[in-house]
Amino acid sequence: YASNPHARALRSGQSSVVAAFVSNILSQQFALAVQGCAEVLEPQGYQLMVGQTSYSYAKETSMIASLRALRPAAVLFTGVIELEENRQSLRELGIPIMETWAYPRDPIDMLVGFSNYDGGVMAARHLAERGYRRVAFVARQGGRGELRRQGFNAASAELGLQVVAELAVDNAQTIADGRAALTRLLGMGQAFDAVFCANDLLAVGALFEARDRKLAIPRDIAILGFGDTDIANEIEPGLTTIGVDSRKLGARAGELLLQRLNGGTPAARQEVFPLTLNQRASA
Numbered sequence: 001y002a003s004n005p006h007a008r009a010l011r012s013g014q015s016s017v018v019a020a021f022v023s024n025i026l027s028q029q030f031a032l033a034v035q036g037c038a039e040v041l042e043p044q045g046y047q048l049m050v051g052q053t054s055y056s057y058a059k060e061t062s063m064i065a066s067l068r069a070l071r072p073a074a075v076l077f078t079g080v081i082e083l084e085e086n087r088q089s090l091r092e093l094g095i096p097i098m099e100t101w102a103y104p105r106d107p108i109d110m111l112v113g114f115s116n117y118d119g120g121v122m123a124a125r126h127l128a129e130r131g132y133r134r135v136a137f138v139a140r141q142g143g144r145g146e147l148r149r150q151g152f153n154a155a156s157a158e159l160g161l162q163v164v165a166e167l168a169v170d171n172a173q174t175i176a177d178g179r180a181a182l183t184r185l186l187g188m189g190q191a192f193d194a195v196f197c198a199n200d201l202l203a204v205g206a207l208f209e210a211r212d213r214k215l216a217i218p219r220d221i222a223i224l225g226f227g228d229t230d231i232a233n234e235i236e237p238g239l240t241t242i243g244v245d246s247r248k249l250g251a252r253a254g255e256l257l258l259q260r261l262n263g264g265t266p267a268a269r270q271e272v273f274p275l276t277l278n279q280r281a282s283a
Helices: 005-012 028-044 057-070 084-093 116-129 143-159 175-186 200-212 246-261
Strands: 017-022 047-052 074-077 097-100 110-113 134-140 162-169 194-197 222-226 240-243 270-272 276-278
Touching: 017 028, 017 057, 028 047, 028 246, 057 084, 074 246, 084 097, 097 246, 110 246, 116 143, 116 194, 116 222, 116 240, 134 143, 134 175, 134 200, 143 162, 162 175, 175 194, 175 200, 194 200, 200 222
Parallel strands: 017 047, 017 074, 074 097, 097 110, 110 270, 134 162, 134 194, 194 222, 222 240
Antiparallel strands: 240 276
């Protein structure tokens, strides 16, 4: 005889499963955050079950609907839930909900995140300090990408930078997406001396594409990323990028979840992590 933990959860109303939904399962940052969370929860008898939303509202809605049958102990998202019907569905579960990777004014329950708007401001300030004046921007459309764009544009206007090209892409999940993005930016016919890619995969792809086109980095085009993946330090000539300590962020999210799961009340249900700029040769 082997007991079924899911059937036991349905009978008792108690579960050892924490559902973790990541935007992109290939993302190193999201993987580190989930790992950091697991390192806190697993020694206490909880298990993380990971799913991928792929930045899709339809997938997000379907996964949230499935939680009613699964009845997990808690839920973690590498992002924030924007659709009000999904927010309400999560509230009705009556379990701890942890959102991350942003800093909205009205999280569903708990949040450990950072300001994407401030990340855009940081990018513009760095490019201005390095002497660039005609800049371009590329990011996934909507969500966090839009917040980074708003911060970047606002700071650029204040600092005297001219944003001569903007590109919103549907996908920012592979290096090929970054190659395609730079190709489209160059095809717009606007000369720019730096580009802020608000996602490291886009930035790495753009860097590879620029090198293949025999463009000198950063002399011909400076490239600035967002995320601080391991490859940023290994790729030639080194990718300058803005990032957050993803593993530490995930661990802190796990600590707050554990306090709630143990019946406690965290002193603070929202925490903001600092962003850092990691200077390398690309910008």
